[in-house]
Amino acid sequence: MTTTILEAKKLTKYFDLGAGLFRPSKYVHAVEDVSFELYQSETLGIVGESGSGKSTLARLILGLIESSSGNVIYKGKDITGWKRASIHQVPREIQMVFQDPYASLNPRIKIGDAIAEPITAHKVIKGHKAVRLEVERLLELVGLQPEMYERYPHEFSGGQRQRVGIARALALRPKVLICDEAVSALDVSVQAQVLNLFNQLKKQLNLTYIFIGHDLSVVKYISNRIMVMYLGEIMELASTKELFEKRLHPYTQALISAVPEVTTKPSKKRIILEGDIPSPVNPPTGCRFCTRCFKAQDICRKQHPELKQVMPGHYVRCHFGMDEEGRGK
Amino acid sequence: MSRLIEFKNYSMGFRDEDGRVHNLLDNICFSIEEGTAVGIVGESGCGKSMTSLSIMGLLPPSVVIQGGEILYKGTDLLKKSKTEMQEIRGKEIAMIFQEPMTALNPVHTIGFQIGEALKIHFPDTSKEDIQKAVIKQLELVGIPNPEARAMQYPHQFSGGMRQRAMIAMALICQPKLLIADEATTALDVTIQAQVLDLMKRLKESGSLMVVTHNLGVVAELCDEVVVMYAGRVVERGSLEAILDHPLHPYTKGLMAAIPTMTSGDEELYTIPGSVPNIENFEKGCRFSPRCEYCLDKCKDDVPPTKQVDDRHYVQCWLTFDGEGADYDNNNS
Numbered sequence: 001m002t003t004t005i006l007e008a009k010k011l012t013k014y015f016d017l018g019a020g021l022f023r024p025s026k027y028v029h030a031v032e033d034v035s036f037e038l039y040q041s042e043t044l045g046i047v048g049e050s051g052s053g054k055s056t057l058a059r060l061i062l063g064l065i066e067s068s069s070g071n072v073i074y075k076g077k078d079i080t081g082w083k084r085a086s087i088h089q090v091p092r093e094i095q096m097v098f099q100d101p102y103a104s105l106n107p108r109i110k111i112g113d114a115i116a117e118p119i120t121a122h123k124v125i126k127g128h129k130a131v132r133l134e135v136e137r138l139l140e141l142v143g144l145q146p147e148m149y150e151r152y153p154h155e156f157s158g159g160q161r162q163r164v165g166i167a168r169a170l171a172l173r174p175k176v177l178i179c180d181e182a183v184s185a186l187d188v189s190v191q192a193q194v195l196n197l198f199n200q201l202k203k204q205l206n207l208t209y210i211f212i213g214h215d216l217s218v219v220k221y222i223s224n225r226i227m228v229m230y231l232g233e234i235m236e237l238a239s240t241k242e243l244f245e246k247r248l249h250p251y252t253q254a255l256i257s258a259v260p261e262v263t264t265k266p267s268k269k270r271i272i273l274e275g276d277i278p279s280p281v282n283p284p285t286g287c288r289f290c291t292r293c294f295k296a297q298d299i300c301r302k303q304h305p306e307l308k309q310v311m312p313g314h315y316v317r318c319h320f321g322m323d324e325e326g327r328g329k
Numbered sequence: 330m331s332r333l334i335e336f337k338n339y340s341m342g343f344r345d346e347d348g349r350v351h352n353l354l355d356n357i358c359f360s361i362e363e364g365t366a367v368g369i370v371g372e373s374g375c376g377k378s379m380t381s382l383s384i385m386g387l388l389p390p391s392v393v394i395q396g397g398e399i400l401y402k403g404t405d406l407l408k409k410s411k412t413e414m415q416e417i418r419g420k421e422i423a424m425i426f427q428e429p430m431t432a433l434n435p436v437h438t439i440g441f442q443i444g445e446a447l448k449i450h451f452p453d454t455s456k457e458d459i460q461k462a463v464i465k466q467l468e469l470v471g472i473p474n475p476e477a478r479a480m481q482y483p484h485q486f487s488g489g490m491r492q493r494a495m496i497a498m499a500l501i502c503q504p505k506l507l508i509a510d511e512a513t514t515a516l517d518v519t520i521q522a523q524v525l526d527l528m529k530r531l532k533e534s535g536s537l538m539v540v541t542h543n544l545g546v547v548a549e550l551c552d553e554v555v556v557m558y559a560g561r562v563v564e565r566g567s568l569e570a571i572l573d574h575p576l577h578p579y580t581k582g583l584m585a586a587i588p589t590m591t592s593g594d595e596e597l598y599t600i601p602g603s604v605p606n607i608e609n610f611e612k613g614c615r616f617s618p619r620c621e622y623c624l625d626k627c628k629d630d631v632p633p634t635k636q637v638d639d640r641h642y643v644q645c646w647l648t649f650d651g652e653g654a655d656y657d658n659n660n661s
Contacts, residue, residue: 260545
């Protein structure tokens with residue numbers, strides 16, 4: 001039976017743009033009413049275009065920003081936001097790997113010391129020697145040589161830096177790892193190495209991942225379940241296989257069909273969406289996707305669809321995504 | 330079909346602070362036929378952008394050209410003067426850059442910036458005609474309400490729209506060759522699909538050179554593919570030849586390393602190591618330290634470019650079926 005390790009309950013984040021002299025306060029609706037469960041030892045992929053709220057969601061879970069409403073439950077404990085009492089306990093078990101391996105390392109700090117920093121800060125291991133041994137173990141774990149402790153970030157390639165970023169995230173022996181576009185900045189040949197590393201570590205350390213990405217084929221490869229987001233809302237959530245086979249939401253259909261494939265076969269009919277993702281300051285009324293949806297009806301513009309479970313474990317937010325017959329071709 | 334662009338043993342490098350020259354592009358040979366789309370694929374630092382900038386004559390000042398020719402309709406672009414290049418740039422050969430926000434001037438209207446090329450290359454055109462041409466071009470690239478949009482500034486455009494405006498700007502003089510350097514990389518997939526769709530329609534009007542690291546984009550647009558690694562063309566041929574029968578170990582590895590929509594969850598193939606830096610390129614085959622088929626001579630001698638099929642060339646010491654005489658001798 002799958003156990004839930006982390007749960008988001010109606011997570012919402014509005015960023016206040018402030019009120020002007022003659023205008024009322026405006027808000028960016030970054031994440032709205034996002035609820036999902038993360039199961040032990042799975043990889044949950046989150047896809048969506050820029051501005052869909054994927055990264056904000058990751059930061060909300062980590063407590064790096066305060067949520068406007070909603071809760072994050074980790075192993076049955078509410079860890080929402082900046083609750084000082086729990087900050088030394090829980091966030092240690094949820095760590096994050098960032099996108100840009102160039103920007104996330106301090107150029108003047110040896111990479112060994114960079115990895116050791118969280119260990120000493122949280123006082124996990126005491127004693128100079130013991131910390132160093134631990135760092136060397138971590139370096140080996142991510143496929144680097146322990147001798148690299150003394151080197152500086154500029155001596156590393158992009159792929160190696162990302163390995164350092166992973167080692168640092170693993171330093172506190174987390175249970176959940178949030179990877180925010182962790183392979184997007186890497187070259188294709190290096191990206192495969194890092195993806196394999198993620199899969200190895202998952203088995204070796206029994207990790208649970210939230211894998212955020214915009215490259216659908218990468219997210220599909222690594223994830224067990226996928227959550228599709230659009231303008232801060234969950235549009236569809238299902239197991240990877242089901243999502244790709246059924247594609248109940250029109251946005252999922254468009255997203256999947258938009259990926260250019262490496263094949264010489266004549267390309268399938270592509271769904272080309274009109275226009276751009278609307279501003280999250282004034283999201284469309286009704287369904288958020290209605291302005292670009294090729295199936296939009298009157299009801300979509302008026303009534304906001306709820307996220308409904310259409311099959312066990314398969315959730316869709318669409319007025320027409322309810323059954324097999326309703327999806328159309 | 331006639332050749333529009335032909336690279337003939339073109340080599341260039343960078344001069345560092347100590348005055349030493351590091352070679353990047355080494356004996357580049359490939360051509361673009363009129364009316365075809367050629368994709369230049371490779372990872373970061375392989376010299377694909379330098380290849381496109383060489384055509385445009387927009388190389389940074391530290392670049393040293395080490396030999397060879399770039400023929401445009403039979404004349405060498407490298408021998409042309411600055412003013413002659415200005416005549417060609419924008420009118421005959423145009424380029425779309427990766428980042429539309431930095432490529433557009435924030436203090437001029439979109440319409441002014443699109444019309445500027447026309448004003449420069451055809452000074453006799455009247456203001457009204459330029460205005461009309463701009464609006465027609467904006468319409469062509471699928472910008473709704475072009476009359477109003479032409480009067481707006483770049484910040485009023487979204488990312489996808491800016492890239493469309495860039496395409497409109499590149500196309501206003503109806504160039505013979507359009508170079509798209511990572512033109513869709515910064516865009517979201519659904520916007521990328523729109524721009525690819527647009528570029529596919531534009532293919533009819535001229536030749537296209539697509540510089541990208543995304544093999545999917547190449548598969549979508551191109552007829553021919555040039556695969557580059559560390560400044561050398563390691564393999565080139567028709568799209569079918571490269572995607573369905575890749576021969577060079579690098580091309581093969583690259584194709585196997587990409588997770589696709591159809592791949593399962595088995596472990597991905599990986600090419601060990603990472604892309605080399607210009608200062609530590611190998612003497613022989615530049616891919617040899619990462620190659621699983623590496624032979625002794627690979628390390629010391631530059632591999633020959635072999636023709637294996639009609640228009641399919643591989644630069645490798647390995648033996649392939651149907652390989653003919655050396656196409657050119659890189660050691661000469």
